[in-house]
Amino acid sequence: MPNDPQPPRGKPKKSGASPPAGKSPGNRTPGNRPPGKGPAGGKPAGNRSAPSGSASNRSAASGSASNRSSANRKFTERQAAKQQAARAARQARNRTLGIASIVIVVVIVAVLIVVKIGGGGGGNSNSSVSSPAAGTPVTAAITKHLTSVPLSTLAAAPTSGVASAPGAIKDAKLTADGKPELLFIGAEFCPICATERWAMYVALSKFGTFSPAPGRLHSAVRDGDIPTITFYGTKYTSRYLTFTPVETTTNEPDGNYYVTLQTPTPTEQKIWESHTDQSFPFLDFAGKEDLTTAQFDPSLLEQGVTFDQIAADVGNNSTTVGGDIDASAKVLIQTICSKMTGAKPATVCRAVGNG
Amino acid sequence: MAESNVPRWPGLVGTLASLAGIGVAGYLTYEHFTGSHSLVCSDHGGINCLAVTTSQYSKVLGIPVALLGLIYFVVMLVLQLPQMWDRAEPLIRRARVGWAVVGLVSVVYLLYTELFRIDAICLWCTGVHVLTFIVFVSTVLATLNTEDPLYEGPPGRQR
Numbered sequence: 001m002p003n004d005p006q007p008p009r010g011k012p013k014k015s016g017a018s019p020p021a022g023k024s025p026g027n028r029t030p031g032n033r034p035p036g037k038g039p040a041g042g043k044p045a046g047n048r049s050a051p052s053g054s055a056s057n058r059s060a061a062s063g064s065a066s067n068r069s070s071a072n073r074k075f076t077e078r079q080a081a082k083q084q085a086a087r088a089a090r091q092a093r094n095r096t097l098g099i100a101s102i103v104i105v106v107v108i109v110a111v112l113i114v115v116k117i118g119g120g121g122g123g124n125s126n127s128s129v130s131s132p133a134a135g136t137p138v139t140a141a142i143t144k145h146l147t148s149v150p151l152s153t154l155a156a157a158p159t160s161g162v163a164s165a166p167g168a169i170k171d172a173k174l175t176a177d178g179k180p181e182l183l184f185i186g187a188e189f190c191p192i193c194a195t196e197r198w199a200m201y202v203a204l205s206k207f208g209t210f211s212p213a214p215g216r217l218h219s220a221v222r223d224g225d226i227p228t229i230t231f232y233g234t235k236y237t238s239r240y241l242t243f244t245p246v247e248t249t250t251n252e253p254d255g256n257y258y259v260t261l262q263t264p265t266p267t268e269q270k271i272w273e274s275h276t277d278q279s280f281p282f283l284d285f286a287g288k289e290d291l292t293t294a295q296f297d298p299s300l301l302e303q304g305v306t307f308d309q310i311a312a313d314v315g316n317n318s319t320t321v322g323g324d325i326d327a328s329a330k331v332l333i334q335t336i337c338s339k340m341t342g343a344k345p346a347t348v349c350r351a352v353g354n355g
Numbered sequence: 356m357a358e359s360n361v362p363r364w365p366g367l368v369g370t371l372a373s374l375a376g377i378g379v380a381g382y383l384t385y386e387h388f389t390g391s392h393s394l395v396c397s398d399h400g401g402i403n404c405l406a407v408t409t410s411q412y413s414k415v416l417g418i419p420v421a422l423l424g425l426i427y428f429v430v431m432l433v434l435q436l437p438q439m440w441d442r443a444e445p446l447i448r449r450a451r452v453g454w455a456v457v458g459l460v461s462v463v464y465l466l467y468t469e470l471f472r473i474d475a476i477c478l479w480c481t482g483v484h485v486l487t488f489i490v491f492v493s494t495v496l497a498t499l500n501t502e503d504p505l506y507e508g509p510p511g512r513q514r
Contacts, residue, residue: 112467221403221474304405
């Protein structure tokens, strides 16, 4: 014990220099001395004998010193025992805490798995990723890219992948705010809506602006998990038409269906039911034409394609996805121009052959 | 430098697990930044790495979770090196235990999101989770094995 102060070996302290009985000698640290070990010199002080032929008073002094050393030793031993007991208690406490933490982690993981298997905890085996209803923000660069696809590119898009197109209906003219109305009834879980929204966004951006820009999300995992945008939470402004999007649910499962988001007005509900069995998507072009499905194959977007990849393909007719979205947008623009806006704006409608 | 009485196995286990973690997290980070085109994993049903790694939960405050995992294991590798286990400074011990706890709490959160929010399990992510758990257990057990773990002693005294 290098830092354990010891009196000089073989030099008994004078009584005046000795510490009072019951007090640790000097600044000795009791904890640093192994229990049972005697004082300096490695020899028990009590066995130390006085030199032969010493005077009686020296013998008495020696006996007194021996008693003090014995008391000091006992004190040191008691302190060491206390120190060791405290250390053992700390170790036991830490050991308990450590093992308990491991057990707790295992239990938490087990509970999560059991709850999941049991179908509880707000999800089930068919649950899906939930997103903010208005989606997450799209970067400015992507928004600009999607809203500024050249009309010439759209006009040149190959239509070989377009399998469906708006069809004629004979309803009363649908208007809102004094302008022809494009009614969209969809749902954020819906993969077909997810597919068609890409073309809708590109096309509608030629007639007006969205503020804020549509957020990004995806259809439900159990329904294609297709990256897309949502029109919920946006406001569309146009001189030529009124766009009324109704996103009826989020993509968050609620039992066997999804969490309700928006409810069509009674008039919208009536129109919707008159043309579909309340299926999605439903687009009504001012009561003159409707579209009840995506124009191109949604499975093209189900193959693990990311939002950024789809966005990058838009405006690139050499890619299948990009060509199909561009062609679908062209058809929507043509329909809007011919059935809703009277071929306005001319620059847009003329560019796609409806001017 | 104070020497600890820690056996050799924690350093070995921790180092190997951290190296494996760097490998897997590095792979996921690479896939994240390259569009996940070459991610080797099922992308359908309950095992769907792509659904997990491209979900809204794949980032925390805009930072990819995969990158955070990589950073975690790099730091943990340093803390798990046998030379670091030989050092008995309480600060190092506490940093190692604390970092292991951070990793484990993150794993529990990510497991929750996979099971209940994304509804898909990413096998690569699960590998990372298992490695994190191994590091945590080995760190805790080895720290408990040392004399007076995490105890500095009264102020002014050096162990």
